Structure formats: structure tokens, C-alpha cells
Amino acid sequence: xxxxxxxxxxxxxxxxxxxxxxxxxxxxxxxxxxxxxxxxxxxxxxxxxxxxxxxxxxxxxxxxxxxxxx
Amino acid sequence: xxxxxxxxxxxxxxxxxxxxxxxxxxxxxxxxxxxxxxxxxxxxxxxxxxxxxxxxxxxxxxxxxxxxxxxxxxxxxxxxxxxxxxxxxxxxxxxxxxxxxxxxxxxxxxxxxxxxxxxxxxxxxxxxxxxxxxxxxxxxxxxxxxxxxxxxxxxxxxxxxxxxxxxxxxxxxxxxxxxxxxxxxxxxxxxxxxxxxxxxxxxxxxxxxxxxxxxxxxxxxxxxxxxxxxxxxxxxxxxxxxxxxxxxxxxxxxxxxxxxxxxxxxxxxxxxxx
Numbered sequence: 001x002x003x004x005x006x007x008x009x010x011x012x013x014x015x016x017x018x019x020x021x022x023x024x025x026x027x028x029x030x031x032x033x034x035x036x037x038x039x040x041x042x043x044x045x046x047x048x049x050x051x052x053x054x055x056x057x058x059x060x061x062x063x064x065x066x067x068x069x070x
Numbered sequence: 071x072x073x074x075x076x077x078x079x080x081x082x083x084x085x086x087x088x089x090x091x092x093x094x095x096x097x098x099x100x101x102x103x104x105x106x107x108x109x110x111x112x113x114x115x116x117x118x119x120x121x122x123x124x125x126x127x128x129x130x131x132x133x134x135x136x137x138x139x140x141x142x143x144x145x146x147x148x149x150x151x152x153x154x155x156x157x158x159x160x161x162x163x164x165x166x167x168x169x170x171x172x173x174x175x176x177x178x179x180x181x182x183x184x185x186x187x188x189x190x191x192x193x194x195x196x197x198x199x200x201x202x203x204x205x206x207x208x209x210x211x212x213x214x215x216x217x218x219x220x221x222x223x224x225x226x227x228x229x230x231x232x233x234x235x236x237x238x239x240x241x242x243x244x245x246x247x248x249x250x251x252x253x254x255x256x257x258x259x260x261x262x263x264x265x266x267x268x269x270x271x272x273x274x275x276x277x278x279x280x281x282x283x284x285x286x287x288x289x290x291x292x293x294x295x296x297x298x299x300x301x302x303x304x305x306x307x308x309x310x311x312x313x314x315x316x317x318x319x320x321x322x323x324x325x326x327x328x329x330x331x332x333x334x335x336x337x338x339x340x341x342x343x344x
Binding site for chain 2: 039040041044045
């Protein structure tokens with residue numbers, strides 16, 4: 001039918017924008033993605049595991065912001 | 071949501087409360103502000119057969135100077151500590167910590183004695199009392215006795231109070247001019263601390279931890295490092311030494327250990343421990 005959502009378009013972008021900002025801020029530690037919600041413990045874990053190299057943090061990320069949301 | 075049935079007794083005086091406790095024994099729980107006990111009863115985690123209401127014993131609500139110490143009645147509400155001029159002048163850490171407990175509704179009902187006698191490791195005031203080197207007075211049928219805060223918290227929600235004793239007074243040394251800090255880490259202002267740290271500098275330094283074990287704790291490894299001449303950063307690295315903090319939705323034990331090291335360093339720096 002080619003139907004597209006319009007009314008929620010701005011709302012949908014907000015969460016990935018925030019998460020992308022968090023990921024960008026943590027890029028220097030090698031963090032490539034953060035699962036929502038970005039709680040303090042999640043951020044700490046992301047930094048810890050990225051800096052010990054135990055996550056998939058090495059190499060360029062192929063994830064889109066939509067996948068990081070899932 | 072609805073507590074189990076219980077018998078309600080109201081104490082008209084401290085002596086009356088002690089005799090009611092003697093009469094009802096282990097079956098009885100004391101009710102002060104009710105902000106720890108009533109939620110447990112509504113969740114049916116506690117179902118005491120008898121409640122002895124000491125909420126009207128106004129003689130146990132006071133903050134007054136007593137030489138080089140400040141004496142606080144056990145039924146003094148958090149809000150009254152928060153705005154006490156005596157505390158602001160002589161023990162500002164305690165006034166500040168009281169103002170960090172829960173939300174305004176809780177602070178207008180909850181009492182310092184209730185918080186301490188409950189012995190919850192996640193409560194703020196027990197840690198403040200530990201850091202300050204407080205002494206508690208317990209009254210029972212055999213009279214009064216004093217218990218050091220360090221010896222008071224024996225196990226999860228267990229204290230040195232006997233079943234026939236009432237916590238009547240909290241005595242803390244004046245800390246005039248000494249640096250102090252309270253660091254409370256949580257996600258919403260009214261929540262329990264995920265981890266908290268109370269620190270006092272000066273001639274009687276002390277550091278205590280919120281929510282880092284089954285009881286409110288002194289950070290003894292940090293205190294020993296400081297006594298041995300360590301810097302704030304060096305001492306803070308020992309914050310979680312030997313501790314086994316709890317796990318819950320907010321934090322893993324490892325995250326709590328990390329938080330304790332960061333918060334102790336911030337607390338020592340703010341208190342001016344170098």
C-alpha cells in the first residue's frame with residue numbers, strides 16, 4: 001500500500017539520537033554500541049569491557065543506530 | 071498491600087513502652103514513624119503480632135548540645151535534623167544526610183531512631199552515625215546501656231538491641247570546623263543509594279559505606295590507609311577491600327565495588343583529606 005508513518009517521525013528519532021550521542025562520547029574508549037537503557041551500570045560495563053578488549057569493540061562498527069536500539 | 075492482622079498498643083511514656091515490650095516479648099515491634107516497618111508489613115515481609123506505637127513519646131524528640139557532643143532523641147524526625155541549628159553549627163554532616171533521605175513525605179515522618187534500629191544497610195543515617203563515631207543509648211527493664219555504633223549493626227536488619235530494649239538517644243561528637251562529605255549515588259533523587267559514602271575529616275576521621283554489604287559498614291581499609299599516611303586517591307582504592315556488596319537491578323557487586331572507590335575518593339577530596 002505504500003503507507004508510511006508521519007506523525008511519529010520526530011519521536012522515533014529521539015531515542016537513537018541520544019544513544020548515538022552516548023556512543024559517540026564513549027568512542028575514545030573503543031565503545032561501538034550501547035544497549036538501551038543507557039543506565040550508569042551499562043555505561044560502566046561498556047567502558048570496562050571495551051578497554052579490556054573483551055567485547056566486539058575492535059574494528060569499525062557495521063551497526064546502524066537502529067540495531068543499537070534493539 | 072494490606073498488612074496481616076495485628077494487635078495495636080500505644081505507649082504513653084517510655085516506661086510504659088518498656089513494660090509493654092516486656093509483656094509482649096519477641097512478638098512485638100515498635101512503631102515510630104513507620105516508614106520502614108509499615109512498607110514491610112504491607113508487603114507481608116513482616117507480620118508482627120503486636121505493634122507498640124511509640125510515636126507520641128514527644129520526650130524522645132530533641133536535638134541538644136551536651137558538652138563536646140550533641141544528643142539527639144530517637145524519635146527526632148529527619149526533617150527536624152535537616153533544619154536543626156545545633157546540627158548545622160556542630161555536626162553539619164548529620165543535618166545534610168538527614169536531608170538526603172527519601173523524599174519530603176518520608177523525612178516528615180521517619181525518625182532517626184527508627185532508621186538506626188531498623189539497621190538497613192541501604193539507609194543513609196546509619197552510615198553517617200558510623201562515620202561520626204556515634205554512641206547509641208538503649209533503655210530496657212534493667213536500665214540504660216550505651217552501644218558504640220561500630221558494635222551495633224550485627225547482621226541484615228539485625229542490631230545489638232535486645233527484644234525488650236528501646237533505642238532512646240543518639241549521641242555524636244561535635245565536629246566543629248572539620249571537613250565532611252556525603253556522596254549518594256542513585257538514579258532518582260528519592261531512591262535508596264546504590265552506593266553511598268559518609269566521610270568526616272579532622273581529629274576523629276571516619277569513613278562509612280551505604281549499601282556495600284549486609285550491614286551499614288565502616289570503610290576500615292580506607293581508614294587504616296589514611297592513618298598510615300595514604301593520600302585520598304590511594305586510600306580510596308581500598309574502599310571495597312574485603313567487601314561483598316549485594317546485587318540488584320541497579321548494580322552488580324562489581325559495579326558497586328567500582329562505585330565505592332570513586333565515591334570514597336570524591337568524599338575524601340570534598341572533606342579535605344589529602
